[in-house]
Structure formats: C-alpha cells, structure tokens
Amino acid sequence: MVRDIYGIVDSCVDRLEELKKDVETNTSGMPPMFNREVIASYYGVTSNEEITLKTPKDIRNKGCGPYKKRMITDKEKAIDKSKKSRTCSLCGLPSHNARSCHKIFAAAASK
Numbered sequence: 001m002v003r004d005i006y007g008i009v010d011s012c013v014d015r016l017e018e019l020k021k022d023v024e025t026n027t028s029g030m031p032p033m034f035n036r037e038v039i040a041s042y043y044g045v046t047s048n049e050e051i052t053l054k055t056p057k058d059i060r061n062k063g064c065g066p067y068k069k070r071m072i073t074d075k076e077k078a079i080d081k082s083k084k085s086r087t088c089s090l091c092g093l094p095s096h097n098a099r100s101c102h103k104i105f106a107a108a109a110s111k
Contacts, residue, residue: 033041040046085094090101098104 036047086097087094088096088101089098090103096102
C-alpha cells in the first residue's frame, strides 16, 4: 500500500513538471504583468487613483504604558479642587496680577 502512494506521488510530480513546461512555453513571448494589471484584467476595472499614505503622528513602543504614568489618588484630586485661584492684589479679580491690573492702566491713562 505504501509503495502505491509513492507511485502516485511520482506521477503527480511528473504531471506538475509537464504543466510547468507548458506554461513556460505558452507565456514565453508575453510581457510580465504586475499585480494591478492582473487585477484589472481579472475584474475588468482600472484604477487611476494614486494612493498616498500619511505617517502616524506619534509612534509608541509596545508596552510603554499610557500617557499618564501615575494614577492620581482621591486625596490629590481633593487638594487640587480646594486650591484657590490667584487673584489680583489691587482689585481682587482672578485671571491677572497687580502688574497687569486694569486699574493701573486706567490711572496711568488719566494722568
């Protein structure tokens, strides 16, 4: 039984070699086709689109962790919420200091 399998395999190898020779003789005068040409001939569709690839904005290595490396505890969150924002020492309004206070500019403009 094993000898029969070897005979079958040998006949298959011989047949494949014959088919390879037939393909080489039939396609010897033809120009080589690229993947796009093969796909276009198979589907009957041509693609004139030019594909542009954009590089990624940032590349991170595998296993480097999330952007925030340390988790913020509840205690730290509470401290951040309780911090008062800085205010101007002249007028008491936030978002500026005494050097850039509008009162100074108004007083300088009136003089």
